[in-house]
Amino acid sequence: MTKKKLLVSALFGLGLACTANAAQTEIRFDGFPDFDSSLKQILPKFYQENPDLKVDYVMNNWGDHHNKLTTNLATGSGxxxxxxxxxxxxxxxxxxxxxxxLSEKYDVDSLADQYAPYAWTQGQGVDGAQYGIPVDLGPGVLYYRRDVADSVGADINKVIHDWDSYIEYGKKLKPKGVYLIASAADVAEAIIYTTVEDGNGLYFDAQGKSLLQSPRFVKAFETAKKIRDLGLDAKITAWSNEWYEGFKQGTLATQLSGAWLLGHLKNWMAPDTAGKWGVSNLPDGIYGSWGGSFLVIPKQSNKQDQAWTLIKYMATRPDVELEAFKTIAAFPSLVATYDDSMFDEKIDFLNGQKARLLFAEVAKNVKPVKPAKGDQVARSIILDAALGEVLDEGKDVKTALAEADRILQRRLKAM
Structure with a gap:
């Protein structure tokens, strides 16, 4: 899913498939765009099956939505x-x-086999119980400009052979004024998230010991630093006007992202570039997730059963997930959808490529990684602070990681 849009508050479906005097229970759905676009499509049918319910929905941009949720949970209301x-x-x-x-209240564990294994695991707590139901996935892929690759005679399959070949591609583009990628930080994030060792978490091993100074993080930081030092990235952040312009003008040759980026490139970011794009696996033979969303029910809700009815409709029915896939390119979390004929369709925006087959391949190959209690703290220290010091200030990689590890230990003790 996506992140930037102005606040949208909408009421939808009043009176649809309902008798004039039918009593309705109102429930509220809090999310971020483009869930509003999806809800507009799926709620009419939902009301036909559930005329006693009415769904109000509130959309905030990605950051504000999660900040609001933090406050709501801390205060116990809202x-x-x-x-x-x-x-x-x-x-x-x-x-x-x-x-x-949800495992305890609605016995959802029997649903596990219906979902991509890694996504189901991500919705669990450290106690192994299920708290979030995956509603869409973000199979990690590389979007690339076909015209840019053709301008230097590059074969995308050779470009993505490994990170060195990817960087060599960037060197060929530099004289043309084209950047390999918007931000080298994306490369570091891809390596951190997609090369997790068996049995480990993203930032901690099975015993809860920090992994911040492990070879995975060293490689991630060093690869990103090499791209930055060679001047191959544009040093621009995602969801900025400069990012959009790079896609429109062809000054960004590639973008590591989730499958969902297709919908935004096509619908509003760069619609005039249809046919100029292609999509491939991530470099270095890695499989990973780049985004994805979960539906949860806050304990503070006094309409939990009605909320579960909506979640079941949105996240356990293949027909509904496929409708969202069609509407906003939200890749389905239900593996049963991957045999649908839609996956074999050519996508005009990608020059006729059958990209959904690739998305499904990636989703099936991503390994489950269980979240840990300290993940968000570790992420902020590594990706928001230490990586910036390396890329923007020239700090030594191993020094930055060692300092980040020390900060993490202090933060964990205070938790």
Whole structure:
């Protein structure tokens, strides 16, 4: 899913499929765009099956939505009955408490086999219980400009062979005034998230010991630093006007992202570039997740059963997930959808490529990684602070990681 949009508050479906005098229970859905676009499509049918319910929904941009949820959980009031949580925040929120234990209340563990294994695991707490139901995934892929690759005679399959070949591609583009990628930080994030060792978490091993100074983090930081030092990235952040312009003008050759980026490139970021894009696996043979969303029920809701009815409709029915896939390119979390004929369709925006087959391949190959209580703290220290010091200030990689590890230990003791 996506992150930037102005506040949208909408009431939808008043009177649809309802008798004039039917009593309705109102529930509220809190999320971020483009869930509003999806809800507009799926709620009419939902009302036909559930005429006793009415769904109000409130949309904030990605950051404001999660900040608001933090406040709601801390104060014990103000949250919606159904709330969307991004994969990057689900572990931290779940392990702080505040969400209904769905395994306990609704016996959802029997649903596990219906979902991509890694996504189901991400919605669990450290106690192994399920708190979030995956509603969409973000299979990690590389979007690339076909015209840019053609201008230097590059074969994308050779470009993505490993990170060195990817960097060599960037060197060929530099004289043309084209950047390899918007931000080298994306490369570091990709390596950190997609090369987790068996049995380990993102930032901690099975015993809870920090991994911040492990070879995985060293490689991630050093690869990103090499891209920055060679001047191959544009030093611009995602969801900025400069990012959009780079896509429109062809000055950004590639973007590591989730499958969902297709919908935004096509619908509003760069619609005039249709046919100029392609999509491939991530470099170095890695499989990973880049985004994804979960539906949760806050304990503070006094309409939990009605909230579960909506979650079941949105996240356990293949037909509904496929409708969202069609509307906003939200890749389905239900593996049963991957045999749908839609996956074999050519996508005009990608020059006729059958990209959904690639998305499904990636989703099936991502390894489960269980979240840990300290993940959000570790993420902020590593990706928001230490990586910036390395890329923007030239700090030595191992020194930055050692300092980040020390800060993490202090923060964990204070938790």
């Amino acid at each position: 949250a919606g009955d159904v709330v969307v949580v991004d994969v990057g925040r689900i572990g931290a929120f779940v392990n702080k408490g505040g969400f209904v234990n």
